[in-house]
Amino acid sequence: MGAVSVMMRDFEFSLKTRFIFGKHADARAGAELAAKGLTAVTICHNGSRFLYDGGLLDGVKNALDAAGVRWGEFMCGTEPNPRLSRVYQCIEAVRAAGSRGLLAIGGGAVIDHTKAVAAGVPYDGDVWDFFTGRAAIRAALPVAALLTNPASGSESSGVMVINNAETSEKRLASSPFIQPELALMNPDITRSLPASVTANGLVDMFSHIAERYFTNDAEFGIIDHMAEGAMAAVASFGPKLLENLDSYELRAQAMWTAAIAHNDTLGVGRAQDWATHIIANELSALYDTPHGVSLSVIMPAWMQYVYKNDEARFARYGRRVFGLEGAGAARECIAATKGFFRCLGMPVSFAQAGIPTDSLGKLADMTQMPENGLIGASTPLTRADVAQILELAR
Helix, strand or coil: CCCECCCCCCCCCCCCCEEEECCCHHHHHHHHHHHCCCCEEEEEECCCHHHHHCCHHHHHHHHHHHCCCEEEEEECCCCCCCEHHHHHHHHHHHHHHCCCEEEEEECHHHHHHHHHHHHHCCCCCCCCHHHHCCCCCCCCCCEEEEECCCCCCHHHCCEEEEEECCCCEEEEEECHHHCCCEEEECHHHHCCCCHHHHHHHHHHHHHHHHHHHCCCECCCHHHHHHHHHHHHHHHHHHHHHHHCCCCHHHHHHHHHHHHHHHCCCCCCCCCCCCHHHHHHHHHHHHHCCCHHHHHHHHHHHHHHHHHHHHHHHHHHHHHHHHCCCCCCHHHHHHHHHHHHHHHCCCCCCHHHHCCCCCCHHHHHHHCCCCCCCCECCCCCECHHHHHHHHHHCC
16 A cells, blocks of 8 residues: 655644653652642542552652642542543542642553543533543643653643543543643653563553554655654663663653653654554453553554555564564564564563453454544555454453
């Protein structure tokens, strides 16, 4: 098929998030929120021992007290995928407390939960309306994020994903209103993250870049080169980080890469694919698998199914990201991607992930298809195509 020869598409891009990056960034929470006039906030976190044992949560609360910021807190659960039921509970708690803003302390699940609450508090209807397309987000409480697990890039994106456990749906909503206004990023506090959590995050950020890179649009020099450089960087520092989990420098690289991977810095002006995420989200919805696991299983299968439709793009990916040479780079890049995921200790099939394969038809049927019945920009896929990709992922 190859790339479509079009000009760079028109776009609007606003990155309203203010980043405070470096050691002791978390200590500035109180002063920064007070400077924004947020005198009453609700802290959202997952209640993990990490927040207490290292003194992070107490330190933030002390910083808020010192700045004269009144606070309450809500524990949103430790599940890998944020729950709609807890969003409902938190909305009521925030309304009762009269909070004027929200502070998320955690990774993508906590931040996405907090964004949903931010949108739900000023809304008279059901917050799930935003995820089903029944309503658009027109207002939200201001959100600040103190990142503890670099992965999803939710700390500076206008996107959130929530699981509705009652209906086994995992859905996305987006709006500039929910993009965090402040991201506090201290790589030091991520040095205790275990290898498995770190690896999940590396796959997540890598796939976010790939979803923007694989497109049927023409080459756009600077964006393509930036995306290739970012993916090559993850492929380089990722394995090193897993061998040296205590490295501040490598943790810093991962933290910043996760942010730029999903705030659209690497995706403006082009059609973006997202088929891998759409398929993988149903896997997480049905089995509650960590997002990184779902992606590492689905992405290579998707590549295998579509690469022949744009061999030039896949060959370039193989050359620029993995240093492949020769005429077989388009095909060999799939094995290289699998090898990268495996060296992170991540599964590349249902079997390796320990996920049953007796519901592949149900997974295909669950896939959220738009009105035209097609997902993906690199190669538009039908539900039947999705079923084939799931078979390849066995």
